[in-house]
Amino acid sequence: MKKSTVTEIRERFDNEVERFSNLETGQVATMDAKIALELITCTARAIKPEAKTILDLGCGAGNYTLKMLSKVPDLECTLIDLSQNMLDKAFERVSEATTAKVETIQDDIRNVELPDNKYDIILAGAVLHHLRDDSDWELVFQKLYDSLTPGGCFFISDLVTQDHQAVNQLTWKMYGDYLKQHGGSEYQQKVFDYIEKEDTPRSMTYQLDLMKKVGFSSTEILHKNACFGAFGGIK
Structure with a gap:
């Protein structure tokens, strides 16, 4: 199947802001979303x-x-997302929660120039599965590694x-x-259909190995349930 373009992915997320705005449940289509969110942020602290x-990559409505x-x-805070609608919602919510500067960048991470040694924490929630070939993955992981401060951490929660x-x-x-338990057979098929069209996830092992390859000094697995995981690396 021909995969969705960046434009098609952006247009879908432009219309799903409210679904990504619930801190109490996280994304219902993601198994253990709330657990992963808590684990990743506790570990980063x-x-x-x-x-x-x-840096919040693929920030959605700003939950992470x-x-x-x-x-x-x-x-x-630096917030990056394809969807301007998501960024607008994230900026509004995050600005109320911090007295520091909040910057938004509406773009594909593959195109964004990031400063070196800038971010203490990088979080990527349900976003990296949109990357396509090996060169995309390595480009993004290297870029994120370079932009971390020494001792900084990069944590992922994603489909794997x-x-x-x-x-x-x-x-x-x-x-x-x-x-099926959460929404019946029709909901199951709807989610599987858009995963098939939009997503190209990689295994946790692949991503942890890639972290070591681009320079991370250590990696950590925080959680794994079926095809969802929470994990990351420290510079």
Whole structure:
């Protein structure tokens, strides 16, 4: 199947702002969204308790930054998203939660020039699965590594594949059962259809190996449930 273009992905997210604005539940289509959000932000605080800057990649309506600000107050925030509607909502919410500067960038991360050694914390919630080939993944991981301060951390919560075919089939069946339980067969099919069209996730192993390749000194796995994981690296 021909995958969605960046424009098509942006247009879909332009119309889904409210679905991405609930801090209490997170995204219902994501298994353990609330658990992953808490784990990632707690861990980032543990690694960088004196953090001053955060980059939220694919920020959506701002949930990850808001949760981070509840743990490390008054961070200077940089929010990146394809959707201007998402950025507008995130800017409004985040600006109320910090006294520091909030910057928004409406673009594809592959095109964004990031300053070196700038961010203490980088968070990427349900966004990297939109990357396509190996060169995309390496470009973005290298760019994010370079933009971290020494000792800074990069944490991901995302849809992931499995390296073994039988395990991959099992985890997607588990996810299908989860979706059916939450919204019935029609909802399950709708989610699977847009994953097939939009997403090209990679395994957690692939991403952790890539982190080591681009320079991260250590990596951590925080959570894994079926085809969703929370993990990251420290510079």
